[in-house]
Amino acid sequence: xxxxxxxxxxxxxxxxxxxxxxxxxxxxxxxxxxxxxxxxxxxxxxxxxxxxxxxxxxxxxxxxxxxxxxxxxxxxxxxxxxxxxxxxxxxxxxxxxxxxxxxxxxxxxxxxxxxxxxxxxxxxxxxxxxxxxxxxxxxxxxxxxxxxxxxxxxxxxxxxxxxxxxxxxxxxxxxxxxxxxxxxxxxxxxxxxxxxxxxxxxxxxxxxxxxxxxxxxxxxxxxxxxxxxxxxxxxxxxxxxxxxxxxxxxxxxxxxxxxxxxxxxxxxxxx
Numbered sequence: 001x002x003x004x005x006x007x008x009x010x011x012x013x014x015x016x017x018x019x020x021x022x023x024x025x026x027x028x029x030x031x032x033x034x035x036x037x038x039x040x041x042x043x044x045x046x047x048x049x050x051x052x053x054x055x056x057x058x059x060x061x062x063x064x065x066x067x068x069x070x071x072x073x074x075x076x077x078x079x080x081x082x083x084x085x086x087x088x089x090x091x092x093x094x095x096x097x098x099x100x101x102x103x104x105x106x107x108x109x110x111x112x113x114x115x116x117x118x119x120x121x122x123x124x125x126x127x128x129x130x131x132x133x134x135x136x137x138x139x140x141x142x143x144x145x146x147x148x149x150x151x152x153x154x155x156x157x158x159x160x161x162x163x164x165x166x167x168x169x170x171x172x173x174x175x176x177x178x179x180x181x182x183x184x185x186x187x188x189x190x191x192x193x194x195x196x197x198x199x200x201x202x203x204x205x206x207x208x209x210x211x212x213x214x215x216x217x218x219x220x221x222x223x224x225x226x227x228x229x230x231x232x233x234x235x236x237x238x239x240x241x242x243x244x245x246x247x248x249x250x251x252x253x254x255x256x257x258x259x260x261x262x263x264x265x266x267x268x269x270x271x
Contacts, residue, residue, distance in 0.1 A: 087244035094218065094236050095247035098257060099139070101192055102178040102264050105131050111264045114232065114251040122255045127229035131175060136200030137222035137232075138207040139179055140239075141190030145215030152268045159189060162214055166191060169206050171199045182261035187271060192222075204237065211239035218245050225250065 096119060101112040106129030115121050127133070142158030144150050150158075166176055173193040180189045195203035204221055211219045221235040236247040256262050260270065 084242075084244055087241055090217070090241075091236065091245045091247055094245065095249050097181050098183065098262070099220075099234075099251070100180045100182060100262060100264060102180075104129055104177050104192075105175050111256070113254050113256055113262065114234075115254045115257070117231070117250050117252050121257055123230070124253050124255055125230060126253055128232070128253060131194055132222075132232070133224040133229055134197075135174070135194040136197055136203060137192050137194055137220075138204060138237075139181070139190060139192045139220040139222070140207055140211045140214070140216060141181070141188045142214045142216075143188035143190065152271045155189070155271075156268075158214065159191075162210070163191065165210055165213070166193065169193075169210070171195070171202050171206065173203060180261075180264075182259065184259050184261070187261035187266065208237060208239045215240060217241040222251075228252075 096116055098119070099112075099114040101107075101114075104112050109126075112128070112132075140162070142162035143155040145158065166173070173195050175194040176191050177194075178189065179192045180187055182188075193203065193207060200223075204219075207219050207221075211217075217238070217240050219237050219239055221237050222232045225231045225233055230253045232251050234249050234251045236245055238245050260266070263270075
């Protein structure tokens, strides 16, 4: 999700002090983040924070997957320098992201939203459907590869190719659904993959490899918490970036945030 190709970002640390209840600090690592981000270290989302994804910036503007993997190795070796500083900024940004999930199997109430437990908003106190709490989940996107803002038509086309790759994955997920990561000034659409726990490690590796193919800096990985059916553990897992972006936060199911980018059916012209 980053490196030479970092765009401007919105700092969720500053956003926390500036937005009203229901507005997120920032969300599917998995992509480009927008507008007004300064170089100070920030807290954050997907990646990012975010979504999802879960959001997607890269260490290089090169498009070939092998060079992305090489960049990732290089970043993991070095913890200093401008690339590491940028990764630290993005790590916080993605950690504070909101998630939106669409057409989750077993969910009849429309889209599911999650937020970091300390983020603004109203908790629903409604448990996740069983497929969420009984599975290992991974979120990724094809939007804005290499940290470069792309027209929505190109992003949609990338996600269609990603969808075809998901349908051909080995191991295959037992289910997948549409998802998006968002903040008050950012959104990227993608997918969540659900694996049986016994296939979770192999599924995570396959999801990371696929994220690298699409120029994504990280993915989200979700698992159930021990004592609350309405909470999940959400990890930011490096793909084309290094270990600096890793994060481990608890998220909870929440009501739909009062933000434009929380709309599951957001018109293309609003991106």
